[in-house]
Amino acid sequence: MLEVRLTTNDYMLLAVAAARAELADGAYASEVVHRHLAAEFNVVPADWREVMAQLLEHRATLAGLRGDVAAVGRLANQIAREVNSNRSRPAGDVLTRLAGRVETVLAAADEGLAELDQLTTNARTRL
Structure with missing residues (x-):
């Protein structure tokens, strides 16, 4: 005491x-x-490994999301190249699918960032 x-x-x-x-x-x-x-005294808390495992797992999830963003970017570039070379607009369903994909990726990014914020907050309180 x-x-x-x-x-x-x-x-x-x-x-x-x-x-x-x-x-x-x-x-x-x-x-x-x-x-x-x-x-x-450079003491590492006992639950450090658990916190790091959660952060690394989330990092892998975000790395996959990076690939999704890159794929959407490549698709948009292909559409732009086609429009610029042929001076024609792509079919409506192509643009609709692209818009849907962009919305999906953005929603996943928002969710991933919210989860990262929560993990960071938890890590700060535990460590």
Whole structure:
């Protein structure tokens, strides 16, 4: 057990930070001390591997999404090349399919970025 004395100003800052973290004042102070000591002595938290595995798995998902974006770009380039060389507009169903593919890729990108934000937030609180 350790007793710590804080100035009124430091205690107010601690209370605000604890409220933001949704922790009791003492629990937050304990977390701050734990993180500082872990950083000071290069201690890796026990769940580090789990967090890294989640981030690496998500990275692989985003790498697949990068391939989807590239495929849509190639398709758009092919359509543009055809339009420029023949001065004709592609069939409506081609443009409709391309638009659908673009919407799918954009939705997947939004979802992937939201998941990455959540993983990052979780990693920050756990490590």
